[in-house]
Amino acid sequence: MSASRWYGTAGAAIAEWQEQLINLSHSLHDEPEVAFAEQASAAKLAELMRSAGFKVTEGAGDLPTALTAVHGEGELTIGVCAEYDALPEIGHGCGHNIICAIAAGAAIGLRAAADRYGFRVKLIGTPAEESGGGKQLLLDRGVFDDVTVAMMAHPGSIDAAGARDSSQACSRFGVTYRGHPAHAAGAPWDGVNAADAAVVAQVAIGLLRQQVPPSSRVAGFIRHGGSVTNIIPELAVLDYEVRAPDADKLDVLRQRVHDCFRAGALATGAEVSFQQAGPDYLELRNDPWLIGSYGAHLPDFGRTAVALPPGFNSASTDMGNISHVIPSMHPMIGLRGATATAHTREFAVSARSAAADEAAIDGANLLARVGIDLARDAGRRAGYVALRASHRSAPD
Numbered sequence: 456m457s458a459s460r461w462y463g464t465a466g467a468a469i470a471e472w473q474e475q476l477i478n479l480s481h482s483l484h485d486e487p488e489v490a491f492a493e494q495a496s497a498a499k500l501a502e503l504m505r506s507a508g509f510k511v512t513e514g515a516g517d518l519p520t521a522l523t524a525v526h527g528e529g530e531l532t533i534g535v536c537a538e539y540d541a542l543p544e545i546g547h548g549c550g551h552n553i554i555c556a557i558a559a560g561a562a563i564g565l566r567a568a569a570d571r572y573g574f575r576v577k578l579i580g581t582p583a584e585e586s587g588g589g590k591q592l593l594l595d596r597g598v599f600d601d602v603t604v605a606m607m608a609h610p611g612s613i614d615a616a617g618a619r620d621s622s623q624a625c626s627r628f629g630v631t632y633r634g635h636p637a638h639a640a641g642a643p644w645d646g647v648n649a650a651d652a653a654v655v656a657q658v659a660i661g662l663l664r665q666q667v668p669p670s671s672r673v674a675g676f677i678r679h680g681g682s683v684t685n686i687i688p689e690l691a692v693l694d695y696e697v698r699a700p701d702a703d704k705l706d707v708l709r710q711r712v713h714d715c716f717r718a719g720a721l722a723t724g725a726e727v728s729f730q731q732a733g734p735d736y737l738e739l740r741n742d743p744w745l746i747g748s749y750g751a752h753l754p755d756f757g758r759t760a761v762a763l764p765p766g767f768n769s770a771s772t773d774m775g776n777i778s779h780v781i782p783s784m785h786p787m788i789g790l791r792g793a794t795a796t797a798h799t800r801e802f803a804v805s806a807r808s809a810a811a812d813e814a815a816i817d818g819a820n821l822l823a824r825v826g827i828d829l830a831r832d833a834g835r836r837a838g839y840v841a842l843r844a845s846h847r848s849a850p851d
Contacts, residue, residue, distance in 0.1 A: 460830075461571065465564035465823040469816060472507060472563050476556045476819065477812045479503055483552035484807040487541030490583035493520040494657050496539040500524075500555060500580050502771035509578070518589065518598035522564060522580035523598065527569035530840050533826045534563050534577050534781070536774065538584045548803040549585065550610035553815050556609050557788070560819025565826045572830040577602060581773075586627065588734035595782060603744060603843045605783040606825060608818040609700060610806065612794060615787040616750035616760040621739040622785075623672070623698040624705040625771035629730035630656070630716050634723065636689040646687030647724045650680040653691040654720030663715060671708050673696040691725075694732070698771055701738045739775040740769075744835060745784040748825045758789065758818045770797070780846065782839055784825070787834040788818045 471475070479499060482661040488496050497513065497520040504524035505511050515521040537558035538551040569576050579598060583589035592600060634654060637646030660673055667673065675695030681688030697712050699705040713729065720727035726822040750760050774785045795801035805811060829836055 461568045461827050462778065462820075464567045465827060466820055468567040469560045469564045469819050469823065471562065473816055475503055475506070476560045476815060479559060479686070480552045480556035480806060480811065480815050483539055483555055484803075487546040488539070489543050489667045490540045490585050490587045490589070491518075491520060493539050493582050493847055494807055496555070497522055497580055497582070499538060500539065500559060503559055504562070504578060507559075508566065509562070515579070516593045516598045517593060518582055520580075520582040521593060521598070524578040524580075525575060526562075526566045527573075527575040529569075529573040529575055530603075531574040531618070531830060531836055532567055532577050532601050533574060533601045533829065534579055534599065534605040535565070535822060536590065536605060536607040536777070537578055537580045538607070539580065540585050540589075542585055542798060545798065545800055546803045547806045548799055549797045550802065550806040550811070551584065553610045553806055553811050556815040557818035557822065560816065561606075561822035561826070563821030564819060568823075568827050568830065572827070574824070574826075574830050575601075583733075583771055586733060586775045588736065589775070591734035591776045591801060594776060599777065599781060600847065602781055603839050604742070604829065605774075605777050605781045606785075606822050607747065608786050608788045608822060610790055610811065610814055611787040611797065612789060613754060613761045613787060614758045614789040615763055616746050616753065617741070617762060621741060622736075622775055623670075623700060623771045624702045624738045624775070625696060625698045625736040626705055626709050627694070627696040627732035628697060630693040631728050631730065632691040632720065632725040633728075634687070634691075634725040637687045638685055639685045643687055648687050648689040648691070649691035649723075649725050652719035652723040652727065653677055653680060653693055654695075654713045654719070654727040655722045656716045659711060659715035659718050663711060664692050667708065670694075670700050671704065673708070673712055702735070705735065734773070734776065736771045736773050737775040737779050739772060739783075739785055740778040741784050741786070742778070742782040745782060745825055745829070746786060748785060748828045749786050749821055752821050752824045756821065758817070776830075781843065788814045788821070790814050
């Protein structure tokens with residue numbers, strides 16, 4: 456049977472579930488939930504996958520809002536990652552409701568071809584992408600151990616499918632200064648001002664930025680810097696992140712930024728401590744063959760990939776962590792007509808639009824086609840299976 460026939464079979468299955476997939480996207484958008492609190496979102500996805508004939512396991516990897524949905528047998532397991540956490544205050548300003556619908560649709564499409572070509576499809580519901588590194592936690596806990604290749608697609612204002620579309624490495628951490636309180640009018644000299652330490656550190660970081668390469672980023676805010684004006688602040692708490700093109704450059708930048716915070720402590724006499732906010736996000740490594748297959752199918756949906764210059768994409772994703780262990784792809788699928796950037800209220804509006812619905816269905820079809828291409832390519836399939844077997848048998 457020709458590949459085009461099986462594309463059609465997968466497409467027909469996705470079309471059959473199109474209404475439910477779009478309803479899922481809309482429902483997630485209407486009820487946004489933040490990292491590790493996606494109870495309703497995960498339950499909605501689990502219900503849909505059960506209805507589509509998958510064996511669903513909720514609470515995968517001992518994460519209450521993670522899940523897996525599996526169908527088929529064989530040495531090749533095609534993993535499809537679903538995200539569904541939203542941003543605080545903004546909601547689905549990163550379009551994870553679309554990502555979830557794409558993943559569910561792709562898994563349903565692949566299910567239609569799985570028995571014919573003898574492979575497994577495994578949808579993995581991954582919580583806490585925006586913060587918390589849910590994929591790394593699931594990777595550590597063995598949820599990806601049986602996955603041969605992993606894929607997902609992320610909405611944006613353009614279509615992009617190339618090796619340069621990789622994301623940055625990212626580290627998030629908290630900083631706590633502890634000083635000593637004193638009456639701000641009566642005896643301010645008796646105090647150690649933790650808020651002043653934060654100010655010194657932020658000035659130092661601002662000056663550091665002129666020596667930071669354009670491809671790197673430093674961002675943060677003061678979460679707590681005092682309670683009343685007439686008491687010298689004894690506590691200051693900041694949330695910060697650093698981003699760089701790869702993990703090695705990230706380590707260097709993080710050390711320099713930490714030194715800026717230490718300078719604030721030295722200048723004021725406050726004590727400083729650092730709290731890692733979650734796993735580091737590694738830079739994304741799109742697998743050349745997988746992303747090439749995805750790009751080859753874009754014209755069938757009236758889409759053209761935009762060639763991005765190096766360093767264009769300054770976002771980060773925990774899918775990067777998966778891509779360092781498992782051949783993976785994470786292309787961008789465009790919302791036609793959208794101009795807003797992600798993590799804005801304007802993009803959240805675009806994430807529940809006709810263009811978003813179209814992207815969800817196109818994305819599901821595109822991922823399903825890549826999976827079918829792999830399943831039908833005996834040499835490529837055997838190579839990926841052998842690669843994963845060698846990784847699993849390698850010592851830690």
